[in-house]
Amino acid sequence: MKPADIDEFFHRLASVNPNPKTELNYINPYTLLVAVVLSAQATDVGVNKATADLFKEIQTPQAMIKLGEEGLKKYIKTIGLFNTKAKNIIALSQIIAEKWGGDVPSEREDLESLPGVGRKTANIILNICFGVPTLAVDTHVFRVANRTGMASGKTPEQVEEKLLAVIPKKWLRHAHHWLILHGRYVCKARAPLCPECIVRDLCAFKDKTI
Numbered sequence: 406m407k408p409a410d411i412d413e414f415f416h417r418l419a420s421v422n423p424n425p426k427t428e429l430n431y432i433n434p435y436t437l438l439v440a441v442v443l444s445a446q447a448t449d450v451g452v453n454k455a456t457a458d459l460f461k462e463i464q465t466p467q468a469m470i471k472l473g474e475e476g477l478k479k480y481i482k483t484i485g486l487f488n489t490k491a492k493n494i495i496a497l498s499q500i501i502a503e504k505w506g507g508d509v510p511s512e513r514e515d516l517e518s519l520p521g522v523g524r525k526t527a528n529i530i531l532n533i534c535f536g537v538p539t540l541a542v543d544t545h546v547f548r549v550a551n552r553t554g555m556a557s558g559k560t561p562e563q564v565e566e567k568l569l570a571v572i573p574k575k576w577l578r579h580a581h582h583w584l585i586l587h588g589r590y591v592c593k594a595r596a597p598l599c600p601e602c603i604v605r606d607l608c609a610f611k612d613k614t615i
């Protein structure tokens with residue numbers, strides 16, 4: 406995609422949704438971190454169902470430690486990989502409570518040192534909680550970036566690097582959510598809704614649906 410087309414792409418997505426938000430429910434940075442850890446290989450809808458009750462009771466690492474691994478499992482047992490996720494959430498809560506007094510750290514290095522927190526999760530926390538213009542490349546962002554020709558790559562890391570290089574700075578703060586939402590609701594995996602897509606004329610995908 407040409408630079409002018411990328412600018413126009415985000416201009417159009419921004420015009421219909423100026424303040425895109427994550428679809429994961431959360432109360433504060435800590436609960437967002439828990440929700441994002443739970444969302445690995447799970448849907449936001451499924452995570453929100455589980456956290457609706459959990460976050461009524463638990464909003465801090467200290468409270469989570471008190472709840473304990475077995476207590477947490479009772480809330481999240483409908484989510485895939487819940488055993489490992491429960492273990493990681495208790496472990497990361499202990500580290501946050503001991504090392505940072507209960508506050509989610511704002512440095513990438515510190516975030517990525519937490520159990521169950523990889524680059525993608527760190528990017529989401531940095532972006533939403535601390536306003537850092539990062540991009541977390543999930544399955545939707547990966548697909549949209551490759552299909553449209555905005556940033557092609559074989560791995561999420563390659564796509565992330567290219568997207569950061571080609572997206573104009575003014576759009577970077579929200580680019581992550583615009584791309585996710587576009588991928589989730591319009592540029593769907595199996596049957597993209599090309600006829601009603603507002604960036605159709607800018608997109609280089611060869612197999613557009615008609």
Ligand code: SF4
Binds near residue numbers: 552602605613
């Ligand atoms: S035209 Fe189709 S393939 Fe291209 S971004 Fe829109 S929905 Fe996706």
